[in-house]
Amino acid sequence: MRCRKAHQGHLATMVVMGVLFSGCARQGPPGGSRPKNAVTDTTRAVVPLTPEMLIGSWTLVDVADPGAGKILRLADSDLHLIGSRCGTLGGSWRANDEGVFLADIWSASTAVVEATPGCAKASQETPGWLRSVTAYQFDGAGMPVLLDGRGQAVAQLIPGATPTPEPDKAESVLEPPVVTDEARRALAPAVELPATLVPADQHQPMGRWTPKSGHKAAYLEFTTDGEWHASDGCNDQTGRWVTAAGGTLLATARPTTLAFCADSVPIDQWLTTARRAGLDGNVLVLLTAHGDEVGRLSPTN
Structure with missing residues (x-):
């Protein structure tokens, strides 16, 4: 690969x-x-x-x-x-x-x-x-x-x-x-979350999430030690994360393999470009510093 x-x-x-x-x-x-x-x-x-x-x-x-x-x-x-x-x-x-x-x-x-x-x-x-x-x-x-x-x-x-x-x-x-x-x-300042979203606090992202669309094997998991683990559908991905008030989310991503598969979901890119995280009901929404939505994920029961 x-x-x-x-x-x-x-x-x-x-x-x-x-x-x-x-x-x-x-x-x-x-x-x-x-x-x-x-x-x-x-x-x-x-x-x-x-x-x-x-x-x-x-x-x-x-x-x-x-x-x-x-x-x-x-x-x-x-x-x-x-x-x-x-x-x-x-x-x-x-x-x-x-x-x-x-x-x-x-x-x-x-x-x-x-x-x-x-x-x-x-x-x-x-x-x-x-x-x-x-x-x-x-x-x-x-x-x-x-x-x-x-x-x-x-x-x-x-x-x-x-x-x-x-x-x-x-x-x-x-x-x-x-x-x-x-x-x-x-490093530009991030705009505030839309009023339609509830800021995700430091505990709410923890656990396993699946993208609303894309490869069925894609997932994202936040763990309590500040690590995240994911798959775009055919490549394992990992990095670190931290949250703060107002739905602030910062994350790093480590290099990964680049095997191709149809409908892959770029979880690592979602996280590294995201600056805010909010909840739309129970759906986790990731947004850029400009407030543009980059991804939606549902909790995995």
């Missing part, structure tokens, strides 16, 4: 892994407490939650896991965790102007995976500290702080990090990320 080219740019020698993530004791159900819309102190101006300001190469400070990595590089939808015990890990991220943040790691350098015990597994798992992150804020100095579902700081991001060149590290990873038009579109 052919493999779909990931939307994210990543290391040329990455090994893409599609294995399910393990659980994390620090990770609660998706969603949780949402941060305030701005951070203030008595001497500085209000710092608005602008997700474009997260794009950059950041030195990680105050991360509980000392082997978690030294640099977090966020560019467009690409994420690289650099300087971990397993070298450079790659994946994707999502954020919005309501302070919601989601990260997903699913690849690593082939050379490191083959040479370092335990790194094959690490290349398939988002580190526990990063799995626990569901939100972000900016401190009084305008520096990003990553937060867990309880609003507790998980890591401070300091700008200006410079990755060290390595033989298996792509040059693109060494370059400072810039805000592109693609990133602006991906």
